[in-house]
């Protein structure tokens with residue numbers, strides 16, 4: 001084959017590959033505006049990898065699948081996972097990320113922040129706020145379905161929590177950017193002791209762990225998370241965003257508590273809820 005013909009043929013193949021996003025996305029990672037999540041695959045992953053978290057599994061499966069399947073969500077998906085260290089909060093975030101993007105946590109569309117690592121100095125709070133907001137704005141502009149994971153929320157400065165709040169609400173757009181397809185996952189130890197207390201009470205009364213319901217955790221978590229002493233800032237600024245109930249405490253039984261915020265599933269707004 002002569003070099004010019006070969007070159008033209010290759011250029012043709014390359015142009016076709018780039019011009020057809022679906023074809024391109026078969027081989028490279030894409031930010032797909034359409035549904036890109038298999039409920040069966042997510043369920044299989046949760047069932048086979050995540051143990052002892054029946055509430056978390058159910059809530060996460062319904063929340064994530066319902067959200068991704070909705071072509072026009074009214075607000076971003078906000079999940080808040082609470083539990084003691086080593087209960088699987090990061091693990092489940094990884095499962096969610098991997099089910100939405102091939103690259104999982106390494107994807108260009110998945111952003112992980114660790115409070116003590118990325119925002120260590122209270123004196124730099126104004127700088128962090130600006131940087132965080134422009135990072136979120138820039139990345140959501142580039143990919144509406146961006147995922148932001150915030151680890152150690154209980155150690156996050158209240159001022160930074162305030163900086164994230166506007167993106168979690170029901171705005172069609174903020175300064176020309178719509179955040180309604182974004183996913184925010186907050187991980188926290190706040191409420192861990194209380195979660196353990198509830199699980200322990202169930203065990204003492206001879207009930208199965210699987211009998212614990214979302215509502216059994218709700219109140220306990222709200223109170224203890226709001227009173228969380230680790231989050232810095234004044235009590236007033238510690239107020240959680242609308243639809244975002246505060247977190248609480250419990251270690252021995254090691255439960256993971258996801259909290260669902262104002263998510264619209266099947267067109268019905270769902271009030272914030274909790275699972276263990």
Ligand SMILES: Nc1ncnc2c1ncn2[C@@H]1O[C@H](COP(=O)(O)OP(=O)(O)OP(=O)(O)O)[C@@H](O)[C@H]1O
Nearest residue numbers: 049050051052053084085086087088089090091092
């Ligand atoms: N419920 C679980 N089911 C299966 N494996 C788990 C579970 N919880 C934890 N693990 C295992 O333990 C490892 C550590 O858990 P992970 O980092 O998710 O804990 P965490 O709740 O995020 O803790 P921390 O609060 O310290 O960040 C995971 O990578 C996973 O291998």
